[in-house]
Amino acid sequence: MNIKKIFYPIAACLMSIACQGQKTEQHQTEKKGEFRSVSVEEFALTIADTNVVVLDVRTLEEHMAGHIEGTTLHIDILKPDFDSLAVASIKPQSTVALYCRSGNRSKRAASILANKGYQVIELATGYNGWMQEKKQ
Secondary structure (H helix, E strand, O other): OOOOHHHHHHHOOOOOOOOHHHHHHHHHHHHHOOEEEOOOOHHHHHHHHOOOEEEEOOOOHHHOOOOOOOOOOEEEOOOHHHHHHHHHHOOOEEEEEEEEEOOOOHHHHHHHHHHHEEEEEOOOOOOHHHHHHHHO
């Protein structure tokens, strides 16, 4: 049995798969409209960077009852002017780390901001997850 006849097709196939995966990963990180949902731990590391805009998208009542330390901006996603307020308040090309109560509203806000060209990181479990993790 000739090893070259077996080895070369397998190597070519593996290289093709590897290269295809790299292109997909690069394409996803560059694609407008995408955002990352992250854990409490990763969110904490992200907001430690003072250049990151930390945005609370909950209602004013929720924000006043308690918010993540370091929050730099509050804009209620339920308000009809969320888009225009966010664009007016956040510099273009900024990195925005945002959260809501449980992670539902923040995904909607993240999608809106990512479509406007912002790099967006969203706390998957929201403020509730943040508080639960910080209690442990």
